[in-house]
Amino acid sequence: QVYDDDTFFEKYNQKREKGDSPNELIEQPIIDELIGQVKGKKILDLGCGDGKYGVELLKKAAKQYHGIEGSYKMASLARENLKCDNSIIEENDIEKAKLKRLEYDLVISRLVLHYIEDLEMLFKRIGLSLKDGGEFVFSVEHPIITSCYESYNKGIKRGDWIVDDYFDSGERINIWLGKKVVKYHKTLGEYWKIIKESSFEVIEIRESKPQQLNFKNIEEYQRRMRVPLFLIFKLKKI
Numbered sequence: 001q002v003y004d005d006d007t008f009f010e011k012y013n014q015k016r017e018k019g020d021s022p023n024e025l026i027e028q029p030i031i032d033e034l035i036g037q038v039k040g041k042k043i044l045d046l047g048c049g050d051g052k053y054g055v056e057l058l059k060k061a062a063k064q065y066h067g068i069e070g071s072y073k074m075a076s077l078a079r080e081n082l083k084c085d086n087s088i089i090e091e092n093d094i095e096k097a098k099l100k101r102l103e104y105d106l107v108i109s110r111l112v113l114h115y116i117e118d119l120e121m122l123f124k125r126i127g128l129s130l131k132d133g134g135e136f137v138f139s140v141e142h143p144i145i146t147s148c149y150e151s152y153n154k155g156i157k158r159g160d161w162i163v164d165d166y167f168d169s170g171e172r173i174n175i176w177l178g179k180k181v182v183k184y185h186k187t188l189g190e191y192w193k194i195i196k197e198s199s200f201e202v203i204e205i206r207e208s209k210p211q212q213l214n215f216k217n218i219e220e221y222q223r224r225m226r227v228p229l230f231l232i233f234k235l236k237k238i
Contacts, residue, residue: 013050016050020220026210027230037060038106040063043105044129047068051077054078058084099126101128102130110139114140114146119194135236137235138233138235139233142231144166147163148162149174149175150164191231202235206233210225
């Protein structure tokens with residue numbers, strides 16, 4: 001777990017505390033919209049990070065929040081942020097965690113699943129953990145991004161983004177905050193196939209188009225309009 005490296009963990013939290021990352025400005029507003037009303041719902045968050053999103057969901061009257069986090073540093077931080085009786089933070093790998101059947105109204109996973117190679121079995125387990133008609137909302141890095149990190153590693157903000165080896169799915173190495181991070185590229189078609197074979201109905205797909213009202217800096221907004229950063233799905237158990 002790269003997040004358990006002291007230097008990386010500190011850099012990551014400093015970056016997120018600024019509140020101006022694409023996660024806050026682009027991804028979360030879409031996630032909030034797709035999730036909708038959470039009052040009275042039991043929610044499972046796969047890869048919950050520091051648990052701050054769980055705090056928001058409980059403030060919106062969610063019945064229970066269960067976060068699973070593989071990093072012990074992140075899990076510890078999540079426990080500090082969530083000290084209420086209706087929250088559970090479990091330190092465990094998503095792929096190894098035991099999910100109760102028919103337990104949750106909503107499962108979410110934000111920018112985590114591109115770290116997992118085999119999603120087929122995980123999606124089937126998620127389906128079993130959801131109540132009938134339950135929903136699964138998740139975001140991943142857009143396949144245009146995960147196909148090739150050459151442009152990112154050059155560090156040129158307004159350079160052209162290189163899309164290469166798109167149909168060669170599998171492991172990618174990204175240098176992020178000074179550390180090598182392993183991610184797994186999947187094409188849009190592969191995500192679709194995994195979803196359909198897991199007995200989910202696709203309710204909505206978003207390619208994370210930025211909304212200008214979320215940006216204070218017009219130049220940053222214009223930059224983010226060039227390339228889709230995230231792919232976001234809302235699914236329903238059938």
